[in-house]
Amino acid sequence: xxxxxxxxxxxxxxxxxxxxxxxxxxxxxxxxxxxxxxxxxxxxxxxxxxxxxxxxxxxxxxxxxxxxxxxxxxxxxxxxxxxxxxxxxxxxxxxxxxxxxxxxxxxxxxxxxxx
Amino acid sequence: xxxxxxxxxxxxxxxxxxxxxxxxxxxxxxxxxxxxxxxxxxxxxxxxxxxxxxxxxxxxxxxxxxxxxxxxxxxxxxxxxxxxxxxxxxxxxxxxxxxxxxxxxxxxxxx
Numbered sequence: 001x002x003x004x005x006x007x008x009x010x011x012x013x014x015x016x017x018x019x020x021x022x023x024x025x026x027x028x029x030x031x032x033x034x035x036x037x038x039x040x041x042x043x044x045x046x047x048x049x050x051x052x053x054x055x056x057x058x059x060x061x062x063x064x065x066x067x068x069x070x071x072x073x074x075x076x077x078x079x080x081x082x083x084x085x086x087x088x089x090x091x092x093x094x095x096x097x098x099x100x101x102x103x104x105x106x107x108x109x110x111x112x113x114x115x
Numbered sequence: 116x117x118x119x120x121x122x123x124x125x126x127x128x129x130x131x132x133x134x135x136x137x138x139x140x141x142x143x144x145x146x147x148x149x150x151x152x153x154x155x156x157x158x159x160x161x162x163x164x165x166x167x168x169x170x171x172x173x174x175x176x177x178x179x180x181x182x183x184x185x186x187x188x189x190x191x192x193x194x195x196x197x198x199x200x201x202x203x204x205x206x207x208x209x210x211x212x213x214x215x216x217x218x219x220x221x222x223x224x225x226x
Contacts, residue, residue, distance in 0.1 A: 004158075031212045043159075043202070043216040050211070058213075090158050094212050103149055104214060106158030 003027070004107035006091055011112045019078040021110050023091030030096045032074035033104060034058075034066065036087040043090065049074055081114045088112075117142045117210070119217035121203050128193055128224045136188040136220045138203030148186050149214065150179050151202040159202055193224045 007022035025032065033048040035058075045058030047066040055066050063085060067075045074093075078085055088111050092104040120139045128134055140148065147166050151159035163172040165181040172179045176197060178189040188201055200221045204214040 033213075040218065042218040043204075045213065048213065092158075096212075103147075103161045103164055104212070105161065106151075109156070109158050111156070 004091055004093055004105055006089075006107040006110050008110050009108060011110055013078075013081050013112065013114050015082060015114060017078075017081050017114075019081050019112070019114075021076040021078075021089055021091075021112070023074045023076070023093075023107055024072055025074075025093035025105070026072065027093065027095070027105070028071065029093040029105075030071075031094045031104075032068065033092040033094075034064075034074065034076045035090045035092065036060070037090055037109075038087050046076065083114050086112060086114045117205055117207050117215040119203055119205055119215050121201075121217035121220050123220060124218065125221045126223070128190075128222065130194055130224055130226050131192050133189070133191045133193070135190070136201055136203075136222070138186040138188070138217055139184060140186070140203075140205045140217075141184075142205045142207045142215070144208040146206045146208045146210070148181055149204045149206070150177075150186070150188055151204065153200045153202055153219070155200075162201075190222070193222075195224050195226050198222055198224045 004025045034046045035043045049055045049068045065077045090109045091107040094104040118141045122137045150162040153159040163179045168183045180187045200219045202219045203217045
């Protein structure tokens with residue numbers, strides 16, 4: 001079974017803090033993704049990565065950055081947390097697009113509250 | 116721009132009362148349409164992938180179908196454990212492995 005783990009289930013931070021969200025997958029997947037999920041807005045893609053040290057902006061990258069130094073690990077960084085970044089953050093991974101049935105597999109999510 | 120719209124937003128069913136969820140989409144070259152189930156406080160769990168119009172997939176009480184404009188998730192004789200949010204997502208040929216998600220349908224099945 002594919003396993004995607006996220007470093008924290010719940011996180012409380014102060015406005016202006018630098019926040020790191022970590023995601024690790026154990027299936028040697030090339031692709032990794034960070035989403036945020038908000039009521040009424042669904043899942044929105046923040047950043048994704050097709051390979052180590054490669055990153056692409058998603059639909060809402062403002063206020064975020066990412067790091068992928070190793071294939072299995074993808075980090076989301078909030079440089080200076082703001083209250084409008086309070087949300088559920090979901091990490092996902094998938095194999096390369098050329099492989100059939102290449103769905104994305106999701107982690108359990110990190111619920112972040114910024115005070 | 117790829118778009119996915121799910122309806123209804125919420126659905127309350129009695130146990131055993133079959134119903135269907137709708138996922139309407141516009142995409143420039145559909146590569147795949149995905150259905151996920153999400154329980155409260157958890158990440159989405161993969162259910163089905165559909166690739167072409169006319170395709171159907173089944174899993175227990177769930178059956179997904181696909182046309183050129185929409186997909187349906189039929190829930191037959193639902194049980195309380197089928198209560199969850201069901202998410203639909205599309206993948207376009209030009210989008211690599213990116214998915215565009217709909218807003219989801221919250222299903223509550225009462226005993």
